[in-house]
Amino acid sequence: MKSKHPDSLLQTSCKECLFATYDGKTQTGCEANRIAKFEDYVIEAYDDEKEFYVIDCLCNYHRLPSWNDGKADLSKVIDENKPTFAVILDTDNITKAKADTTLNSILSMDYDYSKMGVVLSQNSPLNKAKRGLINSLRNRLVENDIYTSVIVNLNPKTSDVETFRKTGRRSHFIKTYIGQEIPRDAFNRIHEELNETLKRAVYFEFDEVEAISCMTFASTYLEYCDYKLFKEETKNKSIEQNLYLDMRQGA
Numbered sequence: 001m002k003s004k005h006p007d008s009l010l011q012t013s014c015k016e017c018l019f020a021t022y023d024g025k026t027q028t029g030c031e032a033n034r035i036a037k038f039e040d041y042v043i044e045a046y047d048d049e050k051e052f053y054v055i056d057c058l059c060n061y062h063r064l065p066s067w068n069d070g071k072a073d074l075s076k077v078i079d080e081n082k083p084t085f086a087v088i089l090d091t092d093n094i095t096k097a098k099a100d101t102t103l104n105s106i107l108s109m110d111y112d113y114s115k116m117g118v119v120l121s122q123n124s125p126l127n128k129a130k131r132g133l134i135n136s137l138r139n140r141l142v143e144n145d146i147y148t149s150v151i152v153n154l155n156p157k158t159s160d161v162e163t164f165r166k167t168g169r170r171s172h173f174i175k176t177y178i179g180q181e182i183p184r185d186a187f188n189r190i191h192e193e194l195n196e197t198l199k200r201a202v203y204f205e206f207d208e209v210e211a212i213s214c215m216t217f218a219s220t221y222l223e224y225c226d227y228k229l230f231k232e233e234t235k236n237k238s239i240e241q242n243l244y245l246d247m248r249q250g251a
Helices: 074-080 096-107 128-143 159-167 186-196 214-223 227-240
Strands: 020-023 026-030 042-046 051-055 085-090 116-122 147-152 172-177 203-205 210-213 244-246
Touching: 085 159, 096 128, 116 128, 116 159, 128 147, 147 159, 159 214, 172 214, 186 203, 203 227, 210 214, 210 227, 214 227, 227 244
Parallel strands: 026 051, 085 116, 085 172, 116 147, 203 244
Antiparallel strands: 020 026, 042 051, 172 210, 203 210
């Protein structure tokens, strides 16, 4: 083991994991290829029953024999660990053209709709025309089985917190405005970085939008009570702590 992982207090024993492969009583690998991916954090261990590996951090693919009727289904464990996302849209300046642009980008995303959600946020009183456009947008999203919530925020001091509460316990969120396109592969790329490359990050910057960990928002936003300041400080701190991923083209 060359170095300690930041999550080293959360060790994972492979001994009883369904994905551990054995030659007799000696573990030889992992069906999910996690031994190779965690190479710097792998410890050789043994007890009176087996020789096995211990990962000096949390492995979120670890599954005991009680899971899935004892069947080591790699596609199932990958799906269970895919991050979930909320897209928070400021709809103050909604027009049909802008709504169609954002809607089409969301519906074209290469990701499971059940792991996505949209919050339509309005920070000013709705007139009849805007109400109709928002309802139409909401209906189109719901028709495609995308969780959708609408919120009207009339108190700017609490709008960010109240809007965040509508995200439905997603793991990450993107906060942007109506008319903006969401990169088609954004959510898949984040999943791959977190679960395939095993990067640690809370802030993901794309060319036009940023994705941020919901846990980070919940734990730190009240230090700022201003979304722009929160975003700037979160980006700076994530860079300092090596929790930032630059996903922009050409990066």
